[in-house]
Amino acid sequence: xxxxxxxxxxxxxxxxxxxxxxxxxxxxxxxxxxxxxxxxxxxxxxxxxxxxxxxxxxxxxxxxxxxxxxxxxxxxxxxxxxxxxxxxxxxxxxxxxxxxxxxxxxxxxxxxxxxxxxxxxxxxxxxxxxxxxxxxxxxxxxxxxxxxxxxxxxxxxxxxxxxxxxxxxxxxxxxxxxxxxxxxxxxxxxxxxxxxxxxxxxxxxxxxxxxxxxxxxxxxxxxxxxxxxxxxxxxxxxxxxxxxxxxxxxxxxxxxxxxxxxxxxxxxxxxxxxxxxxxxxxxxxxxxxxxxxxxxxxxxxxxxxxxxxxxxxxxxxxxxxxxxxxxxxxxxxxxxxxxxxxxxxxxxxxxxxxxxxxxxxxxxxxxxxxxxxxxxxxxxxx
Amino acid sequence: xxxxxxxxxxxxxxxxxxxxxxxxxxxxxxxxxxxxxxxxxxxxxxxxxxxxxxxxxxxxxxxxxxxxxxxxxxxxxxxxxxxxxxxxxxxxxxxxxxxxxxxxxxxxxxxxxxxxxxxxxxxxxxxxxxxxxxxxxxxxxxxxxxxxxxxxxxxxxxxxxxxxxxxxxxxxxxxxxxxxxxxxxxxxxxxxxxxxxxxxxxxxxxxxxxxxxxxxxxxxxxxxxxxxxxxxxxxxxxxxxxxxxxxxxxxxxxxxxxxxxxxxxxxxxxxxxxxxxxxxxxxxxxxxxxxxxxxxxxxxxxxxxxxxxxxxxxxxxxxxxxxxxxxxxxxxxxxxxxxxxxxxxxxxxxxxxxxxxxxxxxxxxxxxxxxxxxxxxxxxxx
Numbered sequence: 004x005x006x007x008x009x010x011x012x013x014x015x016x017x018x019x020x021x022x023x024x025x026x027x028x029x030x031x032x033x034x035x036x037x038x039x040x041x042x043x044x045x046x047x048x049x050x051x052x053x054x055x056x057x058x059x060x061x062x063x064x065x066x067x068x069x070x071x072x073x074x075x076x077x078x079x080x081x082x083x084x085x086x087x088x089x090x091x092x093x094x095x096x097x098x099x100x101x102x103x104x105x106x107x108x109x110x111x112x113x114x115x116x117x118x119x120x121x122x123x124x125x126x127x128x129x130x131x132x133x134x135x136x137x138x139x140x141x142x143x144x145x146x147x148x149x150x151x152x153x154x155x156x157x158x159x160x161x162x163x164x165x166x167x168x169x170x171x172x173x174x175x176x177x178x179x180x181x182x183x184x185x186x187x188x189x190x191x192x193x194x195x196x197x198x199x200x201x202x203x204x205x206x207x208x209x210x211x212x213x214x215x216x217x218x219x220x221x222x223x224x225x226x227x228x229x230x231x232x233x234x235x236x237x238x239x240x241x242x243x244x245x246x247x248x249x250x251x252x253x254x255x256x257x258x259x260x261x262x263x264x265x266x267x268x269x270x271x272x273x274x275x276x277x278x279x280x281x282x283x284x285x286x287x288x289x290x291x292x293x294x295x296x297x298x299x300x301x302x303x304x305x306x307x308x309x310x311x312x313x314x315x316x317x318x319x320x321x322x323x324x325x326x327x328x329x330x331x332x333x334x335x336x337x338x339x340x341x342x343x344x345x346x347x348x349x350x351x352x353x354x355x356x357x358x359x360x361x362x363x364x365x366x367x368x369x370x371x372x373x374x375x376x377x378x379x380x381x382x383x384x385x
Numbered sequence: 386x387x388x389x390x391x392x393x394x395x396x397x398x399x400x401x402x403x404x405x406x407x408x409x410x411x412x413x414x415x416x417x418x419x420x421x422x423x424x425x426x427x428x429x430x431x432x433x434x435x436x437x438x439x440x441x442x443x444x445x446x447x448x449x450x451x452x453x454x455x456x457x458x459x460x461x462x463x464x465x466x467x468x469x470x471x472x473x474x475x476x477x478x479x480x481x482x483x484x485x486x487x488x489x490x491x492x493x494x495x496x497x498x499x500x501x502x503x504x505x506x507x508x509x510x511x512x513x514x515x516x517x518x519x520x521x522x523x524x525x526x527x528x529x530x531x532x533x534x535x536x537x538x539x540x541x542x543x544x545x546x547x548x549x550x551x552x553x554x555x556x557x558x559x560x561x562x563x564x565x566x567x568x569x570x571x572x573x574x575x576x577x578x579x580x581x582x583x584x585x586x587x588x589x590x591x592x593x594x595x596x597x598x599x600x601x602x603x604x605x606x607x608x609x610x611x612x613x614x615x616x617x618x619x620x621x622x623x624x625x626x627x628x629x630x631x632x633x634x635x636x637x638x639x640x641x642x643x644x645x646x647x648x649x650x651x652x653x654x655x656x657x658x659x660x661x662x663x664x665x666x667x668x669x670x671x672x673x674x675x676x677x678x679x680x681x682x683x684x685x686x687x688x689x690x691x692x693x694x695x696x697x698x699x700x701x702x703x704x705x706x707x708x709x710x711x712x713x714x715x716x717x718x719x720x721x722x723x724x725x726x727x728x729x730x731x732x733x734x735x736x737x738x739x740x741x742x743x744x745x746x747x748x749x750x751x752x753x754x755x756x757x758x759x760x761x762x763x764x765x766x767x
Contacts, residue, residue, distance in 0.1 A: 006399030013550075014595070017388030168395075212629050213396070216598050247594050 007211040009258050011148055012137075013174045014250065018243070021138055021178040024053050024095060025060030031134035031173050033093030035063040037086045039106035041070045044098040044140055047184040053097050053138060065089040067109075070098070073162070073272050073279065074105040075155045079119050083112040093134040096172075099193065100144025100153075100279065103137050107152040107170050110135055119154050123163040124363060128170070135172040140181040142232075142245040143193025143280055145200055145253020147175035153269060161273035164363040171257070179239070179246040187233050191336040192280030194229040194245060197221060198329065199283040200252035204259040206294060206301050207367040214259035217251040222308040224248035226332075233336045263372055264290045266362035267381065270355045277345050284338045285345070289380050291326045295319065297369035302326075342385045352381045389593040391640045393530055394519075395556045396632065400625070403560040406435050406477060406520055407442030413516035413555050415475035417445040419468045421488035423452045426480040426522055429566040435479050435520060447471040449491075452480070455544070455654050455661065456487040457537045461501050465494040475516040478554075481575065482526025482535075482661065485519050489534040489552050492517055501536055505545040506745060510552070517554040522563040524614075524627040525575025525662055527582055527635020529557035535651060543655035546745040553639070561621070561628040569615050573718040574662030576611040576627060579603060580711070581665040582634035586641040588676060588683050589749040596641035599633040604690040606630035608710075615718045645754055646672045648744035649763065652737045659727050666720045667727070671762050673708045677701065679751035684708075724767045734763045 015023055028036050036057055040050045045068055057064045067082050086094075086109060096106030108119050110132040115122070122128055137147035146152070152165045182190070201221035204214055224244050232241035267290070268282040295302050302322030306313050309328050313321040339345050347355075356377040359365065365372065397405055410418050418439055422432045427450055439446045449464050468476075468491060478488030490501050492514040497504070504510055519529035528534070534547045564572070583603035586596055606626050614623035649672070650664040677684050684704030688695050691710050695703040721727050729737075738759040741747065747754065 006397060006402045006405070009396040009398070011393060014391040015388060016391070016593070016595070020388045023388070211398070212602075213398070213632075216602050216633075220594075220598050250595075251598075 009211070009213045010150070010168055010171055011254055011257070012172045014148065014177065015174065016177045016247070016250065018178060018180050020176050021049065021052055021181060022056050024136055024138055024176055025056035025058070025062055027136050027174045027176060028057065028062055028093055028095065028134065029060045031093060031136070033062060033134055035089070035091045036093045036095050037089070037091035037109070038064055038066045038095045038097060039070060039082060039109060040066065040068055040097040040102050042068050044102065049138070049140055049181055050097055053095060065091055070102050070105045072101055072276055073155050074101045074108070075157050076119050077157060079105055079108040079112065079154055082109040086113050095136050095138065097138045097140065099139070099141035100146045103139060103144060103146040104152045104154060106137065107135065107146070108154050108165070111165070120156060120163060122165045125166045127165070128167045132169050136174045136176060137172045138176045138178070138181070139249070141185060141189065141193045142182055142249040143196045145197070145249055145256060147172060147177065148250060148253040149257035151257065155273050161358050162269035164269060166363055177246050177250055179243040182242040182246060183236055185236070190233045191338050192278045192284070194225060194232060194280070194336070195284035195287070195333060195338055196280035197245070197249045197252045198225045198229070199264050199287050200256045200261070201225065202287065202291065202305055203261040203264055204252070204255035205305060206298050206369045207259040207262055208369055209367045210259040214255040218255035218259070219308050221248045221252035221255060222305060223310070224251070226309045229332065230335055260367040261364040262290070262368035263294070263365060263377070266365040266368070267355070267359040267377060269362050269364065270358035271342070271347060273358070274351065275346055281339050281345055284333050285340065285342055285384055286380070288326050288330045289384050291329065293376065293380060294368065294370045295322045295326070342381065347385065349385060352378055352385065356381060391593070391595045392532070392550055392553055393636055393639070394554045396530065396559065397556065398559045398628070398632065400560060400562050402558050403431065403434055403520055403563060404438050406518055406558055407438035407440070407444055409518050409556045409558060410439065410444055410475055410477065410516065411442045413475060413518070415444060415516050417471070417473045418475045418477050419471070419473035419491070420446055420448045420477045420479060421452060421464060421491060422448065422450055422479040422484050424450050426484060431520070431522055431563055432479055435477060447473055452484050452487045454483055454658060455537050456483045456490070457539050458501050459539060461487055461490040461494065461536055464491040468495050477518050477520065479520045479522065481521070481523035482528045485521060485526060485528040486534045486536060488519065489517065489528070490536050490547070493547070502538060502545060504547045507548045509547070510549045514551050518556045518558065519554045520558045520560070520563070521631070523567060523571065523575045524564055524631040525578045527579070527631055527638060529554060529559065530632060530635040531639035533639065537655050543740050544651035546651060548745055559628050559632055561625040564624040564628060565618055567618070572615045573720050574660045574666070576607060576614060576662070576718070577666035577669070577715060577720055578662035579627070579631045579634045580607045580611070581646050581669050582638040582643070583607065584669065584673065584687055585644040585646055586634070586637035587687060588680050588751045589641040589644055590751055591749045592641045596637045600637035600641070601690050603630045603634035603637060604687060605692070606633070608691045611714065612717055642749040643746040644672070644750035645676070645747060645759070648747040648750070649737070649741040649759060651744050651746065652740035653724070653729060655740070656733065657728055663721050663727055666715050667722065667724055667766055668762070670708050670712045671766050673711065675758065675762060676750065676752045677704045677708070724763065729767065731767060734760055734767065738763060
């Protein structure tokens with residue numbers, strides 16, 4: 004085993020934990036917080052609770068809602084301006100991966116200057132970031148514990164993956180109650196994102212025993228609780244377990260990185276306003292088929308984690324059962340099935356494949372991959 | 386599930402990782418480090434490697450070796466003096482739980498003043514501590530990742546348990562190669578300490594899903610790798626897995642706290658110069674017998690983690706098999722079997738029981754316990 008690192012923020016987990024956000028900022032030395040969210044999360048009432056908690060802790064605050072699905076460079080730059088104008092000294096992100104990734108990117112700019120494009124890639128951030136507290140509301144992105152921020156380059160029409168330990172927030176507050184306002188559609192999409200995080204990090208070239216235990220648990224929790232969570236907005240047990248799955252998958256991929264699914268999904272998501280989870284869920288089984296050869300044993304493990312009885316099967320047979328399971332799960336919860344269904348134009352496939360090949364997530368994909376391989380996978384799923 | 390927290394340091398794990406200690410201190414802003422260790426670890430050559438790594442990183446250093454098994458209040462006070470005299474600004478602990486606990490306690494005094502006794506209990510530390518990097522060499526204490534420091538009150542002749550998030554080091558560097566200089570005797574004792582951490586945190590009243598996954602893995606790793614690790618100083622696979630077990634058990638108990646074994650072991654260890662792991666291993670099966678009633682399901686899980694085939698058994702039956710396994714493991718690796726063997730005087734039992742009842746670790750023991758219960762357990766094992 005090589006030398007490896009594992010880093011995570013302080014985690015506060017449980018129903019009602021959102022009320023600890025103000026006190027958590029205070030502990031980090033905040034006096035004037037910048038709250039990044041989006042209009043949907045605001046309407047659901049979660050930002051109001053955050054604001055109230057900040058007020059109770061004696062903190063000033065500024066809110067910023069100009070964040071869209073797959074957050075853009077321009078939104079981040081605007082956020083940075085508003086932060087500086089209001090002399091904020093700390094950041095809270097409240098929402099899905101978009102709000103939290105935007106909050107992290109704003110944190111980079113306010114202490115490091117320049118354009119967000121300057122930080123694309125691994126370890127480009129020089130100065131420490133302001134205190135960051137993240138409150139996820141989707142059980143999906145894992146961004147609240149990860150060293151990733153993914154921002155759309157609106158000119159280049161691609162997603163920039165920024166990876167740095169500085170992007171790990173100081174505190175992640177995970178309150179499963181926030182999941183009760185999520186639609187079944189979004190629950191399905193983000194839940195399949197969690198599964199993708201679990202599976203890609205488990206077979207990643209950078210996986211370690213510490214990431215494996217987290218990935219394993221995340222995969223098992225999704226298999227048991229995603230269907231019930233899509234079926235009911237108020238099933239507390241399902242929400243709590245999906246929140247835990249998202250957290251553990253986040254810890255796994257933050258430290259083991261991801262693979263070809265995310266590389267391809269970043270490429271397509273940079274151009275099309277498609278939910279990240281939808282893209283991942285379509286791509287996942289086909290990339291698993293491609294990657295199976297690279298580590299049959301680990302794919303057989305995945306079948307086991309999914310609850311499949313693999314007794315008497317070879318690793319390859321068990322791995323194929325896992326792929327079948329993932330396809331069926333997506334069907335069961337009504338996730339989109341083909342890239343053409345969600346708007347990808349066929350003539351874009353070549354261009355997308357080139358972009359995917361150069362995404363930072365491709366480095367840890369367990370099987371060597373060429374641009375032709377990527378094209379073939381995209382065509383299969385189109 | 387209640388709201389719960391999980392906190393851990395950055396972890397660097399792997400053969401050769403000890404050479405990253407200087408650079409790690411540099412990253413934390415250190416310029417002049419205080420290296421706490423003990424004569425045995427120094428002789429084994431690990432401190433020299435740490436010093437060399439610090440020099441390569443351009444850091445000044447001061448060494449301090451006046452730490453004994455079960456570190457004492459006076460040693461900590463002496464260390465604090467030497468740290469201040471030499472104008473150090475950061476701390477490295479290199480060694481077993483004694484060196485690391487002493488390093489943490491010195492860190493408290495240098496920025497908080499007073500006597501170490503002032504900080505006994507939970508959350509008594511006010512000021513931030515200097516940067517702390519810990520390099521364990523025993524695969525036992527888990528102190529390199531925990532929020533605990535246990536120091537002997539030499540006047541009161543008891544161990545003081547200090548618990549605070551500030552005691553979680555900034556970086557833990559876990560190099561399995563350091564285990565190759567450990568005697569079979571010490572490997573057995575510290576390995577049983579790891580098992581105790583895993584089992585006590587798994588059945589703790591403060592256990593959470595995040596601590597359970599760590600405890601589970603730690604228990605399984607000990608069952609598979611402790612015997613081979615005691616059998617051979619150079620079995621790399623066994624050393625690496627025991628280092629991982631120690632880390633995971635440390636993460637579990639730092640966040641889930643412990644129970645009656647540690648409370649009793651702190652009481653006895655405060656008066657007698659006995660290895661902490663020896664005490665724990667004697668006490669563990671008897672406390673398991675006492676606690677079984679509190680959570681038969683979790684004790685049955687432990688049997689499963691230990692590799693026992695529990696099919697067809699009731700939870701109680703499986704739990705009893707786990708207890709039997711623990712007793713046999715201690716016999717296999719030559720650990721002491723009775724408290725009288727390691728020097729406890731019978732007339733001290735009543736006094737020890739009273740001290741144990743008030744130890745901070747007793748709060749999370751899964752079964753209500755009285756001073757009479759503790760006396761009975763100690764008498765059984767005497």
